[in-house]
Amino acid sequence: MFSFIASRVLQAIPVMLAVALISFAMFAYVGDPIAIMLGQDFTEAQRARLVEELGLDQPFWVQFAHFIVNAIQGEFGLSYRLSRPVAQLIGERAPATLELAFCAAFLALLVGVPMGVYTGLYRHSWLSRFFLTFSLIGVSLPTFLIGILLILIFSVWLGLLPSFGRGDVVQLGWWSTGFLTLSGIKALILPSITLGLFQLTLIMRLVRAEMLEVLRTDYIKFARARGLSNRAVNFGHALKNTLVPVITIVGLQLGALIAFAIVTETVFQWPGMGLLFIQSVGAADIPVMAAYLMMIAAVFVGINLIVDLLYYAVDPRLRVGRGGH
Amino acid sequence: MEAALRRVFDSDLWWSFTRSPVVVLSAVVALVCILGALLAPLIAPHNPFDLASLNLSDAFKPPAWDAEGEGLYPLGTDDQGRDVLSAIMYGARVSLLVGFSATIFAMLLGVLVGLLAGYGGGFSDAVLMRIADIQLTFPSILIALLVDGVVRAALPREVHDQIALFVVIFAIGISEWPKFARTVRGSTLVERNKEYVQAARVIGVPSWRIMLSHVLPNVLGPVLVVATLNLALAILSEATLSFLGVGVPPTQPSLGTLIRIGNDFLMSGEWWITIFPGVALIVMVLSVNLLGDWLRDALNPKLR
C-alpha cells in the first residue's frame, strides 16, 4: 500500500515540473511588462533599470530555477499589473471560484441525479424524452452562449437577477463568502447554472446509463423475483450501485469546473481565479499566469491522487495486484 | 458495387437509422451544413473577407424581412458591412474544418496509441495509459488553451497568424486523443486474447499486420461513436477558444469569432449579428450529437 501511494506521488512530480516549465517558458515571451509598469512616458534609462531590477536580463534557466525555488515556498513575486503579491491575489480570488464551482456541482447533482434516475427507470415516458432532449441541447450549447442568453433574459428583460459580480460578501477570516447575504446568493444563481449545465447533462446521462445497466443485471432480477417492491429494488439496490462511478466522475469533474469557470467568470465578471487569469493574459502579467497554471495542475494532480487512493481503498482487486483490468 | 450498396441498405444499422425521423432529420441538417460550408466560396452571395468589396455605409443592416433590411443581405450585415449569411457560411467552414481535422488527428493518434498499448501490453501499456490518464484529468479546454498559448507566445505575431489554424487543430486534437486511446486499448485487449489472433501469431503473421487487419476492424465501431461525439466537442472547443480570443486568426473567423464580435451588439438591438451564428453553431452541434447518440445506441449490442 505504501509503495502504491509513493509511486503515485512520484509520478506527480514530473507532471508538475513539466507544467512549471511550460507556464514559465510560455509567458516569458508574452507582451512586455515594462510597458505596463512604466506607462506612456519613460526613457530608455528607466526601462533598462527596471529590467535589471526584475532580473529580466538573466538567462532563461537562471530565471526558471529562481522561479521553481520560489514557487515551492509559495512565493510567486509581485503581479506586474497590480503590484501585489501573487499568492495573496490568488488567495483572495480562490473563494469566489471555489464557491461557484461548488454551487455548480451541487446544482448539477441535485437536478442531474433525479433526472437520470427517472429517465433510467421510465425510459419511454414523454417526460423522459423531454429530459433527454433538454440534455442534448444542453450539451450542444457553448458555455458562453448560455451565459449571454441567461443575462439577456433574467437580468435585462426581467430584471430579477444581477448580471455581474458577487453581490455583497461576508469576510470570515481568510475566506469571503457570498452565501450569507441575499445579494450574494442571487448573484450565484445565473453563473452556477451556466457553469453547471454541462455537468448536469453529463451526470444525467451517466446515471441513466448506469441505471439501465444495473437494472438488467441478475441480482436485480432476483430481487424482483423475490417479490421486493419496485421502490425497494430501484432505490435500494440499483441507485446505490450507480452512485459510486457518479461520485468519482463528479470528483474528477470538480477540477474541470474550476478550469471551465474561466469562461463563466468572463461573461459574468465574477471576481474569481479564472477572470484573474484572463485579465493577466491580456496584460502580460507573467507571475499571475504562471502561478495559476501551477495551482490548477496541483489541484488536478491532487484530485487524481485522492481518487486513485479511494479506488484503492474500495476495489479489492487493486490490492491483490495487477490484472483484472 | 451494387451488392455492397444492398448490404448497406439491408443492414440493421440502416433500419434503425430510418426508424427514427429525428435522426434522419439531423443527418440531413448535418449534410446541408457540411455542403454549405464546403461550397461556401461558390455559393455564398458575398465574400465577406474581401476588404475591397465592403461598404461601410451598408453596416448594421437588419435581416431582409425587417423594414430597413435589404434583399441583398438576407440575414443582415455586421459592423463593417459584411453579409451575415455569407459570414456564417465561411465561418461554418472554418468551424467544421477545425472540428473535423482535430477529431481525425485525435483519432489517428489515439487509435495508434491504443493499439500499441493494448497489443503490446506490459510496460508500454502502463506508460502510455498513464500519460493518457494524467492528461484526462485536465479539462481539454485548458490543454487547448495551454498549447495555443505556448505557440502563440513563442512565435512572432505574423508567423503565428499564418499557422494559427494548424495550431488550433493541433491543440484541440492533442486534448482529445486519450479518449480514443482508452477505448481502442480496451477493445484491443479483448481482441488480443481471442483465438483467431493467437492462431495468427502462431502462424507467424507479423504483429502490425494482425493489428491492422484483424484487431482494427473490430474496434472501429466504438471508435466511430467516440469520434462523432468528439466532433461536437471539438467544434464547441474551437468556438470557446475563438470566443475567448485565442482561437483561429481574425482573417479566418469561425462561428465562435462571429459570436464574440456580435456579442457587443446583442443588447443594443443589433441582435442578428450574434444570434444567427449562434443558432448555426447550435444546429450543427446538435445534429452531430444526435447522430452520435443514435450511432452509439445502434451499435450497442446490449440494447438490441
Next chain:
Amino acid sequence: MGRLLLAAMLAMWGFAGIAGAQTVRWAASGDPNTLDPHSQNVGTVAMVLQQIYDPLIARTPELRLAPGLALRWEQQEPTRWRFWLRPGVRFHEGQEFTAEDVVFSLARALAPTSNFGIYVDTVERAQVVEPLVVDIVLKRPDPILPNKLASVFMMSRAWAEAHNATRPQNTRAREEMFTVRNANGTGAFRLAAREPDVRTVMQRNRNWWGWQEPASREANIQELVFRPIAADATRIAALLSGEVDFVLDPPLQDLARLRAAQGIRVLEGPEVRTIFLAMDVDRSELLYSDVRGRNPFRDLRVRQALYHAIDIQAIHRTTMRGQSAVTGTLFPEQVNGYAHEEDVRLPFDAERARSLLAAAGYPQGFQVTLDCPNNRYINDEQICQAVAAMWSRIGVRTQVNAMPLAPFFAKIQRDDTSVYLLGWGVPTLDALYSFQSLLASRNGEQGDGIWNYGRYSNPRMDALVQRMKTESGAGRMAAIREALHLYREDVPHIPLHHQMIPWAMRTSLAIPHMANNQPYFRWARMN
C-alpha cells in the same frame, strides 16, 4: 417581530441595489492597478485618485487653471516660481499640509520609477521658503509650468515616510508597497475600502477646503463606490437594471438604447484625445509591406493618397455612431495653441487617391499591415478595419493586426511597425506636449520624440518645437501656428477625429462633463 421584518425588508432593498441617496455607484471598464499618486500616468488610475488627492493647481469645469492647494503663484525669475499655499489644509489622516509636503511630492514625482516625470521635466528642485510658501527652481524657463503642475498630486511626507513609501514603486521588495492599496490625500473624498478588480469605496471628506467653492456648493455626494466591469454588455446591463448609477464609458452601440431608457441620461461631450494613423517615414524599406527596395510612405503623394482614401464621414456615422469630432489637426480646441484655420482635412476622394498612387509609381497598389490596439480607444479595432477596407478599395491591400494594449505598445515602442493607430491625450492642455512627444526628432533629450514611432524628422519642426519650449506670449503662439501648418503640409500622420466621450447616468445625478474624461464627483449632485 414587525421591526425584524422591517429591518429585513430594508436590508433586502439595500441588497437589491437601491442605495441610500447621495451614494453614487459608478462603473468603468478598467480598474486602477495602484493607488500610488506618482506611479502610473494613466486615465484609469487618475479617475479614482483625483477624488482623493489634490494638486497645487486645480482645473475648473471648463478645464482652466484655478487655485488648488496653492492660492497663487508668480514667476519671480526666469527659472524660479513662487507658490503661496492654502492655509488650514489637512490630509485625511490628520497631518497638516505644508511646503515640506510640496518639496517631498515633487521630488517623488522626479524619482526614476515615477511615471510623472513628463510633468516635472523642467523642475530642478523645490525649496521651502516659509511653512506655507515654496519655491520651485527650474532647469530652464518653462512657460507652461502651471499647466504641468495641475497633474501632480500632493502627498504627505510624514505619512509616506512612516509607511516606507517614499519612492513611487518598489519592485525589488517582496512586499507590496503601502501606497498600492492605501491613500491619504487632501481631496474631497477619503478612501474607505479598496478591493482591486472588485470595488473601491470612498467617503466624503467633510473637512475638504473646496466645499465652499462655487462649483461644489450644490454637491452632496456622501459616498462613492467604484466597480470595474470589463464586459461592455454587462456594464450597460448593470446601469439599466439599477445596479450602478454612472457609467464612464458606455459602449457606443448602446447609446440609442440608453437615451430611450426611462430614468437614464446620456451626457455627451468632447474628449481631449485625438485618434490618428502614423506611418513609418524613415526606413528605406517597410518592414510589413510587399514593396521591395523603397518605402512608399516616404513619398508625400502616397501619404496624401491614403488620406484621400478615407471616408471619414462614413466612419463618423457608422463606426462611431455620430460620437466623434472629425478633425484635420493634431489636437482639439481645448488645447492651448489650437488654430481653427489649420483644422482642415484633405477631402474624401477615392479617384484622386488612385491617381496619386499611380503618379507615385504604385499603379497596382501594394500590401501593408496596420497595427492597432483593440482595447484602449473607443472602437479602435473597428476603426482600423474600416480604414483597411477603404485603403483596399484604392489598391492598398491592408491587413489589420489588432492586439491588446500591452503587446501593441511593446511592438510600436520597438519601432516594429509600418503604420499604426494611436490616440493621443494632452493632459497639460498645451500644444508643446503633443509636438514634443509625437513629432520632434528623437535625439535622446528627455521627452523629445519619445512617441514618434514613425520617426518623422524635420529640422523645421524641431526648430519650432524649440521655440515652443523657450519663448512665451505671441511669439510662442506663432510658432505653434506654423507647426500646425507644417503638420498639414507634411502629412506625417493622418488625423481622423477627436474622441467624444458620452457618459451615461441616472437622471437624478448631475455632474459636469469633462473633456479629460474625468468624473469630478466633488461637483456632482444626486437628487
